[in-house]
Amino acid sequence: MHTKSIAELSQGLARGDFSSEELTRAYLNRINNFNGPLNALITITADEAIAAARAADNTRQAGNAGALTGVPLLHKDIFCTRGVKTSCGSKMLDNFISPYDATVVEKFKAAGMPMLGKTNMDEFAMGSSNETSFYGPVKNPWDTDTVPGGSSGGSAAAVAARLAPAATGTDTGGSIRQPAALCGITGLKPTYGRVSRYGMVAFASSLDQAGPMTRSAEDAAYLLNVMAGFDERDSTSVERETPDYTANLNNDLKGLKIGLPKEYFNEGLDADVARVIDDAIKHYQSQGAELVEISLPNSNLSVPTYYVVAPAECSSNLSRFDGVRFGYRCENPENLEDLYTRSRSEGFGAEVKRRIMIxxxxxxxxxxxxxxxxxxxLRRLISDDFKQAFEKVDVIMGPTAPDVAFKLGEKASDPVSMYLSDIYTIATNLAGLPGMSIPAGFVRDMPVGLQIIGNYFDESRLLNVAHQFQLNTEWHQKIPQGFE
Amino acid sequence: MSIKKQDIKKIAHLARLAISEDDIPKYTQNLSDILGLVEQMSATDTRGVTPMAHPLDAQQRLRADVVTEKNQREQFQKNAPSVESGLFLVPQVIE
Known part of the structure; x- marks a missing residue:
């Protein structure tokens, strides 16, 4: 059952080949058998999942099932889930039981999708390797000596190891796309404002965006259909109609103009990864796409710019953690100042403190x-580069990450080298554009991701472009050894 | 760009963080490295460029000034470290 796509699961449930309870139990079994060495989950919600699966089966019996009723999934532990621990990977929220559901969680519940558990992540989504989690690092299922990427590393590792059909993630500077690339799955960061941020623990509010992490673009389209849409509880949510994201998957790509930014193929890119990306792009050419060389002249400024904007917003957002209303409180505070300072110093890890201080x-x-x-x-200049590029091309392609997954501990003590692993993903967040990563091949037995960047609100086209590649390749169907 | 030990103490205090004496050299090094990276920004002339605060240049949406939240104090206070009679308790502030 764990090899089926979401469309196949949907059909199987509709035909009565299996019930949601059977499907959910099968995945809970896989979680029990395989999560140990991966550490991909912080919380397993088995009882809630089975109850939700039974409810989904009843909904179906009553003739009220939708496309995804009964298909289980995992949520990144950044999304508030009513009555369930929502830690955000931090000691600060280790004791936090959310009193409400995030809009994204509420929408998946309304669609009848049982939650299997909450996935591990870098603390407050600050990291590119999952090593900053209070709950310990997640391991990459393709090689457990390497990192899964971050910050949505638990979601990426779980989907890659087939512990769930799909998972949610969030992306502030690459946190969906980079782990998707490093774990060999499909990840989509929608346009800023497309998916509600209500109930998603805030890191950098002008950059944060939630999206699906799945095996394929088709699966991602199904999930985005549920996630996307206006929410008046999020003041930056965009009032704009949501299309059916599965509708254009089968459009052909003849005449598609693909922009290749020369800055994304520079000396910082691993030569073998470059070869895989070139092959993927040639594949598009064979499907009738046209390649256009473009330039994003300010892209070298995106990492420095991000490491001002994101920490500034984080220092402001994380000031709410004061040991008074919720979260960690230090023992025996001497006075109010001591209560604030010690609660924050003991509750936050080193990377979070660094970013708050910057x-x-x-x-x-x-x-x-x-x-x-x-x-x-500079954010304006970086964004204008994309605007000019999209006057000439339909999508932009390049690598998602400069290299395959690195070893655990390799970059942990050098923040700047860690930050540079998001060099190709950060500009998209600064501009607010949608971006995707899809499996494009392997280098030294580790997965490589192809990044596809689209114009504002052009998620349908991204999914179409990704799906057409996946119809003709099998990279997205590979399962890491030991997890078959 | 390098920052000094005293700067670290000052910034930590502004952020209500305490960095132990042992950790100060490490933080000084890390923050100097990060600010060195950030320093690359200064090479680009940005005179006359309008700052971008929001990716879609959207304006803040307004809503009618009416109460929409219901009172859930008891439920919310279940997560509080210390409460009494519906109030959040902190160490004594006024003698």
Whole structure:
């Protein structure tokens, strides 16, 4: 059952080949058997999953089933789930039982999809390797000595190891696409504002966006149909109609103009990864697409710009954690100042503290113009580069990450080298554009992701372009050894 | 761009974080490295460029000024470390 696509599961449930309860139990068994060495889950919600599966079976019996009724999934532990621990990978929220559901969670519940559990992640989504989690690192199922990427590393590892048909993720600077690439799955970061941020623990509010992490583009289209849409509880949610994301999957790609930014194929890219990406692009050419060389001249500024904007917003967002209303509180505080300072110092890990401090510095008196204002101006230039490119091309392609998964511990003590693993994904967040990563091949037995970037609200086209590749390739169907 | 030990203490205090003496050299090094990376921004002339605060340049949406939340104080306070009679308790502030 664990090799079936979401469309196949949907058909199987509709035909009565199996019930949602049987399907959910099968996946819970896989989680029990395989999660141990991977550490992909923080919480397993077996009882809730089975109850939800039975409810889904009853809905179906009553003739009210939708396309996804009864298909189980995992949520990244950044999404608030009512009555279930929502830790965000932090000691700060280790004791936090959310009193409400995130909009994304509510929508999947309404669609009848049982939640199997909550996935591990970098603390407060700050990291590119999953090593900053309070619950320990996630291992990459393709080689458990390597990282799965981050911050949605638990979701990526779980989907790659077939512990769930799909999972949710969030992406502030690459946190869906980079782990999707490193674990050999499909990940989509929609346009900023397309999916509600309500109930999603905030990191950098002008960049954060939730999206699906699946085996295939077709599966992602099914999930995005549920996730996307206006939500008045999120003040940055976009009021715009949501199309049926499965409708254009089968369009052919004749005449599609693919932009190849020369800055994404520079000396920082591993030569073997470059070869895999070239092969994937040639494949598109054989399907009738036209290749156009483009330039994104300010893309070298995206990492520096991001490491002002994101920490500044994080320092502001994370000021809510004060040990008073919820979350971790230190023992025996001497006074109010001591309560704030020790609760935060004991509750946050090193990477979160670094980012809060960088943001605090950038926003402090006398530095605002040189850092935050400057970064916002560069953000405009980076965004304008894409605007000009999309006057000439339909999509932009390149690598998702500069290399395959690196070894656990390899970059943990050097924040700057860790930050550079998101060099190809960050600009998309700064511009607010949708981006995808799909499996494109292997290098040294580890998966490589092809990144596809689209114009604003062009998720349908991204899914179409990805699906057409997956109809003719088998990279997305490969299962890591030991998890068959 | 390098920052000094005193800067780390000041920034930590502004963020209500305490960095132990043992950890200060490490944080000084890490933050200097990160600010070194960030420094690359200054090479680009941005005179006259309008700052971008929101990817879609959207304006804040307004809503009618009416109460939409219901009172769920008891449920919310279940997550609080210390409460009494519906109030959040903190160490004494006023003698």
């Amino acid at each position: 943001g605090t510095y950038a926003l402090s008196a006398g530095y605002y113009d040189a850092y935050y204002l400057k970064a916002q101006q």
